[in-house]
Amino acid sequence: MNSNTVSSIRCGFIGLGSQGAPIARRMIDAGFPTTLWARRAETLAPYRETPATFASTIEEVGAGADHVGICVVNDDDVREVSGRLLPAMRPGSVIAIHSTVHPETCREVARHANEQGVHLIDAPVSGGSPAAEAGTLTLMLGGDEQIIAKAMPVFESFGKLIVRLGDVGAGQHVKLINNSLLVANLGLAYVALEAGKLLEIDKEKLVELLLASSGRSFALEVLSRMENPADFRHGGALLRKDLRLLSELLAERHEAAAQLAHAADPFLAAASMPAHGTD
CATH class of the missing domain: 3.40.50.720 (NAD(P)-binding Rossmann-like Domain)
Structure with missing residues (x-):
């Protein structure tokens, strides 16, 4: 420069x-x-x-x-x-x-x-x-x-x-798509780890294997570092807002926003729960 x-x-x-x-x-x-x-x-x-x-x-x-x-x-x-x-x-x-x-x-x-x-x-x-x-x-x-x-x-x-x-406005369009995809992937990763829990698979080993396999994602990396999704309450609220904005922009033209929101819901629900040590 x-x-x-x-x-x-x-x-x-x-x-x-x-x-x-x-x-x-x-x-x-x-x-x-x-x-x-x-x-x-x-x-x-x-x-x-x-x-x-x-x-x-x-x-x-x-x-x-x-x-x-x-x-x-x-x-x-x-x-x-x-x-x-x-x-x-x-x-x-x-x-x-x-x-x-x-x-x-x-x-x-x-x-x-x-x-x-x-x-x-x-x-x-x-x-x-x-x-x-x-x-x-x-x-x-x-x-x-x-x-x-x-x-x-x-x-x-x-x-x-x-x-x-x-x-x-175009930059914001892409950022909303990016963030909506991130939170949808977080929702899918959350459900995958819950499946591992139900099947009594050690979480650390499951995460290690997934991150080295075709199921890996940035969202899974992020989620693996969270002790509790509820500790991400503020970030979760911001991502929920971004999903809402994308839904408003797409309106009835496409069901993409609804599908992303559906995938994101398990993580957002967990992130909205009270964090450790709170009522």
Whole structure:
């Protein structure tokens, strides 16, 4: 990556959670001048020894950035943050939404951005915090080709497979399919392990054999590391939300969402149970 290109793109980042935090760190370590904002001061503590600067308001982030990444939790958060960013941002600047939200939310924000002369890319990511830390996230992009090309140096600081899938919203479409398939596979893996339990097969040996055989899957790897699916209650709720969004998008056009939801249900039911030590 050209050092002149890096130093010329002033970045902002909002949403320093488990995935957003390592994304922002990769951008900072790559040399992008980066401004951060967080609701809680302690969230910024890990960046105190870095070249990052800190904004006191969201508007301050927008005013000083050519490219702002957003990785907040839900649609309402995306609307709130972008609603405060956009009036402060200069024409020609870019917002990248890394959150997993409804595609129409991205299109709605894109329309408001266009009124300000700002460009929007929906850019959900896959791989979790380990991939973010390693700079190997998968980015699913929706937006104008030329704007994506402009933002590519930033994306390459934390992504490995970076694919434009269409116009704004297309990235979210693929992310919802990906997450729905993941939770469906979790449901199937959960049922498979329950079958092993009923047949009195040692779980560790069963998992070892399955992961070395044709029944292996990423979902089975994830499930094998869970002591109890109920400990994944928060993540399960997010995946249930993604299934619901995909169902809304497909409506009556296809039964794919219903089939995915049916496969996912055993795991989601287990994940919604009270965790160990709770009532």
